Amino acid sequence: MHRPHALIALTTVALALLAAAPAAAKEAHLRSVRACGLTGCVRLTDRYVLRVVERDAWGPGGGESRFGPYYRLRLRPSLNQPHLDYYLPLARRIQLNGVSTRVGSAMAARLRAELGAQQPIPPRLVAVTVGGRRAADPRPYLEMLYGTPVHPPATVWNRPDVLIDLSFAGGRQTPWADWGEAEYFPSAHLLHVPDGTWVHLGSGQAATIAADLHGHPAATDGGTDWATVAALLAAVAVAAAVLAVRLRPWRRERVA
Numbered sequence: 001m002h003r004p005h006a007l008i009a010l011t012t013v014a015l016a017l018l019a020a021a022p023a024a025a026k027e028a029h030l031r032s033v034r035a036c037g038l039t040g041c042v043r044l045t046d047r048y049v050l051r052v053v054e055r056d057a058w059g060p061g062g063g064e065s066r067f068g069p070y071y072r073l074r075l076r077p078s079l080n081q082p083h084l085d086y087y088l089p090l091a092r093r094i095q096l097n098g099v100s101t102r103v104g105s106a107m108a109a110r111l112r113a114e115l116g117a118q119q120p121i122p123p124r125l126v127a128v129t130v131g132g133r134r135a136a137d138p139r140p141y142l143e144m145l146y147g148t149p150v151h152p153p154a155t156v157w158n159r160p161d162v163l164i165d166l167s168f169a170g171g172r173q174t175p176w177a178d179w180g181e182a183e184y185f186p187s188a189h190l191l192h193v194p195d196g197t198w199v200h201l202g203s204g205q206a207a208t209i210a211a212d213l214h215g216h217p218a219a220t221d222g223g224t225d226w227a228t229v230a231a232l233l234a235a236v237a238v239a240a241a242v243l244a245v246r247l248r249p250w251r252r253e254r255v256a
Contacts, residue, residue, distance in 0.1 A: 034073070034076075035087060035115055036071060038122070039119065042118045044111075046113075053096075066093070067145045067146065067195055067197070068146070069119075070174070071089070071115070071120050073096075075096075084096075084177065123176070125139065128164060129165040130162060140205065144199060144201060145193055147201065148200075150200045156188060161184060164184055164191075165182075181194070186210070
């Protein structure tokens with residue numbers, strides 16, 4: 001017999017939520033967007049750009065952001081926590097809190113006009129590990145990530161692969177914060193980039209990966225490379241022996 005009272009209470013709550021929804025939506029509208037590049041930040045004032053960014057912030061998104069230079073976006077008020085918002089001009093994608101959306105050519109042109117002379121931030125690799133071994137130089141791997149996309153054969157997943165771990169400058173404050181490991185298939189010279197792109201590597205790039213894969217393991221923090229120590233000690237011993245011979249006093253043999 002208490003059901004009518006419960007129904008009235010639920011109806012009152014529902015009406016209150018519906019009345020509050022327009023006000024909440026109005027408060028969520030973007031007031032400003034700043035794009036920060038290599039040397040500074042630019043405030044985006046184009047209303048069309050702001051509407052597109054706001055739409056993408058609430059949209060479902062789709063696809064991955066192709067590797068390349070980027071701008072950090074600062075939304076006010078922030079629609080995402082934590083602040084992981086970017087614009088990638090080469091891929092023509094806006095990435096908001098990990099969700100990537102492609103923008104059209106008209107939107108990309110408006111963004112170029114808004115950004116002016118401000119240049120995007122170039123990605124920089126600080127460390128690369130190939131099959132558990134530290135690469136001698138991470139820079140060649142950056143060029144590999146910019147390679148031309150190709151379509152791999154369906155049988156590629158049946159071939160042996162090598163995992164390549166990539167560490168970028170900026171850490172969590174980059175579009176690649178949630179990247180996993182890249183996969184390299186030596187028999188096909190194919191690299192599967194974490195953004196989903198397949199790249200065919202040249203013979204020189206394949207040789208670089210092979211050299212790093214079969215080189216010396218990366219030294220762990222606080223560890224000692226005993227092979228290097230032994231080689232240094234042996235060299236010191238040889239040098240000491242040679243020095244001792246040279247410093248030995250010379251004596252003239254007596255003539256009988």
